[in-house]
Amino acid sequence: MPVRVDDAFDDIAVPQFGNPREISSQAHAHLRRLINDGVIGPGTELNQADLARRFGVSRVPMREAFRMLQQEGLIDVQLNQRAIVRALDAGEVDQLYGVRITLESLGARITAGHITAEEVVEAKLLLTTMRRTRRDRNMSEWITAHRQFHSLCTARAGDPLARIILSYSERTERYLRFVQQAHPDSFAAAEHEHEEILAALVAGDAECAGSLMAHHLSRTATRVLADLAAGGDGPTVRQALAMARGGC
Structure with a gap:
């Protein structure tokens, strides 16, 4: 069963967003770094809505951040705005x-x-x-x-x-x-x-x-x-x- 990010990482760092036009790229870079550093491990479930609330942003830039993570092969996007961090392969x-x-x-x-x-x-x-x-x-x-x-x-x-x-x-x-x-x-x-x-x-x-x-x-x-x-x-x-x- 996937581990939910909010169950496993209650104190996950919240990024400091700068230019409002770059929120999606900043959210992507932040999540990407956490995944690459192993803070968010393989098999962890990520939820767009939960992370948007946690980061204090709308769902639109978070959806774009998820799209970029999927394109890089870091997550598998599922239904209901959820994604699973991919295992090393x-x-x-x-x-x-x-x-x-x-x-x-x-x-x-x-x-x-x-x-x-x-x-x-x-x-x-x-x-x-x-x-x-x-x-x-x-x-x-x-x-x-x-x-x-x-x-x-x-x-x-x-x-x-x-x-x-x-x-x-x-x-x-x-x-x-x-x-x-x-x-x-x-x-x-x-x-x-x-x-x-x-x-x-x-x-x-x-x-x-x-x-x-x-x-x-x-x-x-x-x-x-x-x-x-x-x-x-x-x-x-x-x-x-x-x-x-x-x-x-």
Whole structure:
């Protein structure tokens, strides 16, 4: 039986809304963060009307927030304005990361040799932030810096490619958080991988940058698959990695 969010989380945080025109996106971002952080766990029932009352907003923006969460694959919407937070799924991991590996390694190839000096400085500052926040176990801030770093690594990808890459980055964030919680010591290795990717981008080695990016993303996917599917195979991830593999 689903757990109702108001039964399980009486003290759930209420967001501070700013621009009235952005209430739906702000409610979406807030609920998305709670789901990705595991505050609202898989199997939890969410009710549009209840949450609208709790957040002090109308049902219209809450309905739109639910639509965006459903589009991201975070909830399954049912009848009567209710939704269930989806469970982590090995098949979804394989599909999402397979696509992300393919697109983001392409974005890195496009960016190699064309990353600006200002972007390099910013990327190095973000790497410093990630090291600090990992030591402090402030993984929420780490996630933000990590997302920004990856965006710089694909900075020359224009629309619609950049928009699609960002979409898949956001949709895999839940699984990245899962790895953080299950394997908190695994992120030290990622620091070296990030440095290698940045070095390849600066050197203009497109083949190496794409290959390093693919291996970096596949490592997270493989770890999640091992936990969710008891060592199960990820055929989409495997094929995406084979496509992106270069001579690096």
